Amino acid sequence: MTTMAERTQTTSGGAPEPASGTQTLTMGKAINEGLRAAMRRDDKVMLMGEDIGPLGGVFRVTDGLQAEFGERRVVDTPLAESGIVGTAIGLAMRGYRPVCEIQFDGFVFPAFNQITTQLAKIHNRTRGAVQMPVVIRIPYGGGIGGVEHHGESPEALFAHTAGLRVVSPSTPQDAYTMIQEAIASPDPVIYFEPKSRYWGKGPVDLGAPVGTDTLNAAQVVRQGTDVTLVAYGPSTVTALKTADALAEEGRSAEVIDLRAISPIDTAAVVASVRKTGRCVVIHEAPVFFGAGAEIAARVTEECFYALEAPVLRVGGFHTPYPVAKHEHEYLPSVDRVLDAVDRAFAH
Amino acid sequence: MTTMAERTQTTSGGAPEPASGTQTLTMGKAINEGLRAAMRRDDKVMLMGEDIGPLGGVFRVTDGLQAEFGERRVVDTPLAESGIVGTAIGLAMRGYRPVCEIQFDGFVFPAFNQITTQLAKIHNRTRGAVQMPVVIRIPYGGGIGGVEHHGESPEALFAHTAGLRVVSPSTPQDAYTMIQEAIASPDPVIYFEPKSRYWGKGPVDLGAPVGTDTLNAAQVVRQGTDVTLVAYGPSTVTALKTADALAEEGRSAEVIDLRAISPIDTAAVVASVRKTGRCVVIHEAPVFFGAGAEIAARVTEECFYALEAPVLRVGGFHTPYPVAKHEHEYLPSVDRVLDAVDRAFAH
Amino acid sequence: MTTTNGSNEAIPTLQLLDPRGSRVTTRGTKGYRDRAAALTTEDLRGMYRDMVLTRRFDDEATSLQRQGELALFAPARGQEAAQVGSAYALRTQDYVFPSYREHGVLHVRGLDPVDRLRFFRGSDHGGWNPTQHNTAVYTIVIGAHALHAVGYAMGVQRDATPHDKHDGTAVITYFGDGATSQGDVNEAMVYAAVNEAPVVFFLQNNQWAISEPTTRQTRTPLYRRGEAFGMPSLRVDGNDVLAVYAATQEALERARNGEGPSFIEAFTYRMGAHTTSDDPTRYRTSDQEEEWRRRDPIDRLGTLLRAEGGLDDDFEAEIKAAGDELGAKLRTGVRALDGGPAVSSTFDDVYATPHGVVAAERAWYEAYDAGDPPAPQYAIAESAQGGAR
Amino acid sequence: MTTTNGSNEAIPTLQLLDPRGSRVTTRGTKGYRDRAAALTTEDLRGMYRDMVLTRRFDDEATSLQRQGELALFAPARGQEAAQVGSAYALRTQDYVFPSYREHGVLHVRGLDPVDRLRFFRGSDHGGWNPTQHNTAVYTIVIGAHALHAVGYAMGVQRDATPHDKHDGTAVITYFGDGATSQGDVNEAMVYAAVNEAPVVFFLQNNQWAISEPTTRQTRTPLYRRGEAFGMPSLRVDGNDVLAVYAATQEALERARNGEGPSFIEAFTYRMGAHTTSDDPTRYRTSDQEEEWRRRDPIDRLGTLLRAEGGLDDDFEAEIKAAGDELGAKLRTGVRALDGGPAVSSTFDDVYATPHGVVAAERAWYEAYDAGDPPAPQYAIAESAQGGAR
Ligand SMILES: Cc1ncc(C[n+]2csc(CCOP(=O)(O)OP(=O)(O)O)c2C)c(N)n1
Numbered sequence A, B: 001m002t003t004m005a006e007r008t009q010t011t012s013g014g015a016p017e018p019a020s021g022t023q024t025l026t027m028g029k030a031i032n033e034g035l036r037a038a039m040r041r042d043d044k045v046m047l048m049g050e051d052i053g054p055l056g057g058v059f060r061v062t063d064g065l066q067a068e069f070g071e072r073r074v075v076d077t078p079l080a081e082s083g084i085v086g087t088a089i090g091l092a093m094r095g096y097r098p099v100c101e102i103q104f105d106g107f108v109f110p111a112f113n114q115i116t117t118q119l120a121k122i123h124n125r126t127r128g129a130v131q132m133p134v135v136i137r138i139p140y141g142g143g144i145g146g147v148e149h150h151g152e153s154p155e156a157l158f159a160h161t162a163g164l165r166v167v168s169p170s171t172p173q174d175a176y177t178m179i180q181e182a183i184a185s186p187d188p189v190i191y192f193e194p195k196s197r198y199w200g201k202g203p204v205d206l207g208a209p210v211g212t213d214t215l216n217a218a219q220v221v222r223q224g225t226d227v228t229l230v231a232y233g234p235s236t237v238t239a240l241k242t243a244d245a246l247a248e249e250g251r252s253a254e255v256i257d258l259r260a261i262s263p264i265d266t267a268a269v270v271a272s273v274r275k276t277g278r279c280v281v282i283h284e285a286p287v288f289f290g291a292g293a294e295i296a297a298r299v300t301e302e303c304f305y306a307l308e309a310p311v312l313r314v315g316g317f318h319t320p321y322p323v324a325k326h327e328h329e330y331l332p333s334v335d336r337v338l339d340a341v342d343r344a345f346a347h
Numbered sequence C, D: 001m002t003t004t005n006g007s008n009e010a011i012p013t014l015q016l017l018d019p020r021g022s023r024v025t026t027r028g029t030k031g032y033r034d035r036a037a038a039l040t041t042e043d044l045r046g047m048y049r050d051m052v053l054t055r056r057f058d059d060e061a062t063s064l065q066r067q068g069e070l071a072l073f074a075p076a077r078g079q080e081a082a083q084v085g086s087a088y089a090l091r092t093q094d095y096v097f098p099s100y101r102e103h104g105v106l107h108v109r110g111l112d113p114v115d116r117l118r119f120f121r122g123s124d125h126g127g128w129n130p131t132q133h134n135t136a137v138y139t140i141v142i143g144a145h146a147l148h149a150v151g152y153a154m155g156v157q158r159d160a161t162p163h164d165k166h167d168g169t170a171v172i173t174y175f176g177d178g179a180t181s182q183g184d185v186n187e188a189m190v191y192a193a194v195n196e197a198p199v200v201f202f203l204q205n206n207q208w209a210i211s212e213p214t215t216r217q218t219r220t221p222l223y224r225r226g227e228a229f230g231m232p233s234l235r236v237d238g239n240d241v242l243a244v245y246a247a248t249q250e251a252l253e254r255a256r257n258g259e260g261p262s263f264i265e266a267f268t269y270r271m272g273a274h275t276t277s278d279d280p281t282r283y284r285t286s287d288q289e290e291e292w293r294r295r296d297p298i299d300r301l302g303t304l305l306r307a308e309g310g311l312d313d314d315f316e317a318e319i320k321a322a323g324d325e326l327g328a329k330l331r332t333g334v335r336a337l338d339g340g341p342a343v344s345s346t347f348d349d350v351y352a353t354p355h356g357v358v359a360a361e362r363a364w365y366e367a368y369d370a371g372d373p374p375a376p377q378y379a380i381a382e383s384a385q386g387g388a389r
């Protein structure tokens, strides 16, 4: 296996200097910059997907990258997701680090077999001889008025499969760092991009270090004492807004942004719940068999005596993702999270 | 839509009388008889899959059915699972009731897209105008010394998707009744057959009524007072054996066979846990994001004050299903369930 | 005639009406010419009218989208001959599996135009009852419906057993050049061929899959795929309504006669954007667009009809009036869709029989909804913020 | 020559050595004959030896399975010419993507025979280090590996950019007639053709997919699929090692020369059961088996070699001795595999970097394992109860 150092060397000195300093960027642009930085750093990094070349992707996340890196590193693929992931696996076997774009959440399913039975398992099948540094970027979640298959949150379906890492950023900064850490990871990473946050802006330190933290460690994004709100991706903003509303009522909420759904940073959640005694998990995905169930089960096992109320879950219903006209009733709103917090306090 | 009565009429009087009375059958044979009974009752019922014709399926579950019902009703399909489910959907739209066989658990993934984005959603997409009475039979679970992809338990990946019903029998009688109820259901049913139990025998009342119970209702298969063991499919036997072992120690375990994983009969579990105060969930699937998480979260929410200990989970690890040589260490054993019960009592 | 494929290869292509609007009499096309000749002037006038109304539907829907009344729209502009020509060859009992751009087909099938926009409004995942028009709702996951079509056709075959008399039903499925790359479309061809299912694969090769030209999907003319799987296969000039009609009618006849599946590649051009969210200037030249504007399928039939005395100013005015009526109906009808089912309808029809989880969640939601002040009503215009799809 | 397809259609098939063991000089095959002629007697002796040893491997593995030492085995009997012939055309740097029955290919690639049975023993999901032999481990999910092969070939292409010198690497993937129905194999052809990837699709049409004859997968000869996707495609007599060798060499050369992918259909026969769990008497006649026994690929090459003075009793004895050695090695080596990694190795290599859930579960398991009396050791023979797979 080529080491990171060897690979870095192959990038010749001719490339323009990466952007640096702190800038205010949308999340979409932050991912774009993260991809650019990773591609400049390592010429084995390549992008594959539908319409990611001249169009720059339907969300423009790959805008300008084909112009900079050429058609061999930014590949407009045939319209076949199993093919995208399947060929990415072969490229990884040859030493490349493919980053695949799936155009929308609902279109990852044709690739489900390659992801579940191949991508996730090849490292194990070969007893570690072959690594699978493949990233699969999936714009997910609702709230943008999309038609069917354009608002789903299928992360639980990947987290159940060993061999995959599953992450989702909630801020432009994390999006920038996490995409680079995902690309640097020797493990396959399913990188869920909260599409409702693509246009949200935030400061991004373009020189932020690239380690492995964001793939494993949750972040306490707001300190509090009375209740722990656990969220990730698009729901982190909902959690923070709920915390604001609770503050007005005189209740202090701690907000944890998980960042990773596989693994779950149980220790971070447990530490918080031991302190607050109450926990509400929020995600857009259906509650039934969703990430909230796993978090609730773990937290309850480890904080049984500290809990003043059962861990409650706020999320999507056990229905197909609804029509755009109704999606805002389906998505976990501040009001619904408040309702859950009230129920937790009523215990 | 044709009604059941109309469909029944089209079966001419020439067919041999269905078997009746109570017989001792293996589970494999019980499913075979259930399929036969359903096919005799309704000539829109048809079977599709790889090697289900002259071979009778690799587990011989469809043995003799092509000979009895012909090649138009028992179809050896091309080797393409997406094709099996995708054409079954079309057949259902034309008024048929296809029963698809997926040869092994690990081979359902090429069909995952058709199941998740189409089969599960068409009834909803058409606002109820089109029903999807399709059954997908999947031999699943480990313990038979199989090679890779021949021992997996992917049920959680289906239960998370609204529109699907997910069930698994644990006895020949249930297998016989449940396959008929699955076929009679206007909703798509993923019918997981515990392959390690195919050869286990039990009494089967071939005249047992076909209602809808087994698709919705759990069954208390052993009464007890000290701890509730929740299981389904192959793990029900493990739960019952554990109950025997516990009885020797003077502890009384109640065993619930869920039968359905979607929906989960929460009421049945909650009633038991309110009584026992302790609950251990057992399944072969990985614990991480598995059915046990959902059960634990629901039970805790509804029995918070009745619980003496957190709901504990015994199941597979977050690893690919292991090589045959190690599978018995991976599968939830009586010993591991006892360990969990001990932990529950230690709380 | 021949067409090309982005390369310089000359590909045999059935054409009965050339871009200047004259009937073509190439050798070897007699069978097709006879089929086209059997179309009366009245038929041709109907086709013309339906093509023009299809384009009008496009324009109206596009402007409704601009006004924020639709979340999205995918115009069919340029593909009217392929759609209307093939739909004219269908019989009522035939079953249609469209993808999402077949406005011309749905129009000819008699579907209510407002219903056809429910999906794009974001008020419905489907929009009509498939069993009433023998026309499935749209399938958004590319290629998935091709297998449904084959399965449906296998059902038709089975109905033809002694129990039942063969009702002469054929099945047609529409898909694009991009879709040919999907595993499902290929599996559909395998299943259709092996089962000799009465189904027609109707490919509209409009040369683009969003921003990708057909050269990103194939190095060979796509109709050859059908051939390789074992179906009679043909490329037709997709902007020639006569050729499309004749080829489709022939293929449907084979299906009805128990001669199995066929494959038609209608070579055409997507004159507009992929959807209202798309920006074609990023990936194609206006030269190409201009070139295809000169091959407009509607002008072509119009010229023929004028020459053959089937089109005059009165008829143009009549069609214009029908278009105005359609436009008015759409503008009123689409806006009225907001009066649709209540939010709790999300819980309807998830299952056909009671499911405990849905029942419990619905009960919770209804209590929550009743107890709290109603959440702010969803406004589609607001949320349609950027992002093509 | 021609072969058939379950129908009566005569399908052009490259044959250089007929079933009676004589070289054939059909018109139009000169290029291939030249390639075969370039094989020395020593080469042919090597091929013969490797084909015989491949069959011996089959027999030994089958008997190990009967003794309960293997969970399962999938014999290659009848396909030795297809496998050994194609593998002889490969170079060391070429990369092989097998499915699960390519014992002849793996033998020629120099893989340790015991390693090749780890998978069937149930002691390993793979069995060897792919990077050491440029040979991927088996892929059990039918067809999935064809896409990996194409991706790998796309990587080879990219290595040929200025940074790196083209090393002349080609890629080959093996799959069966059943596999051609899978979406993935079709998508692999799409990707290979569009990218002009240096890959050879090597189909062993052994006429059966477990119990299903090829007529359940196709109505047309399968090599035509390759053609339709845009690859030079050819059916060869898969029991003719010379034809297989020549065709594969030609295709690999095209790949090396940047001329893109090729498709070879080796028409052969699975003489044995699908696996040791299978019972072919349920679905095929002994007549058919008998007919193909007369076309045994090993006999055919043996007859040629004897005629050309390359095979005598000494050499037969030498091969027999090598076979006995192989058998002994397998019997000892396979039984010794039980001393393999500890149970907790299940937790190894799930991820390449630490993952909290795996770490926690491993810790729990090790504590549990240490604290309790060890659970009864798993005995493979016991659990291999019925049920083909
Ligand atoms: C499985 C899947 N992947 C991606 C998409 C996103 N998408 C919608 S339309 C489209 C292009 C389709 O091109 P084509 O098949 O040629 O049909 P056309 O739009 O030209 O009619 C894509 C990629 C999708 N709907 N489904």
Ligand SMILES: Cc1ncc(C[n+]2csc(CCOP(=O)(O)OP(=O)(O)O)c2C)c(N)n1
Pocket: B050, B079, B081, B103, B107, B110, D101, D140, D141, D142, D175, D176, D177, D178, D179, D180, D206, D208, D209, D210, D270, D274, D389
């Ligand atoms: C996706 C998938 N479906 C089903 C199976 C079960 N299965 C194993 S081998 C086989 C038949 C394969 O036939 P073919 O491709 O002709 O290869 P052969 O066994 O003849 O070498 C089947 C159905 C599988 N391994 N993977």
Ligand SMILES: [Mg+2]
Pocket: C176, C177, C178, C204, C205, C206, C207, C208, C209, C210
């Ligand atoms: Mg197109």
Ligand SMILES: [Mg+2]
Pocket: D176, D177, D178, D204, D205, D206, D207, D208, D209, D210
């Ligand atoms: Mg085969």
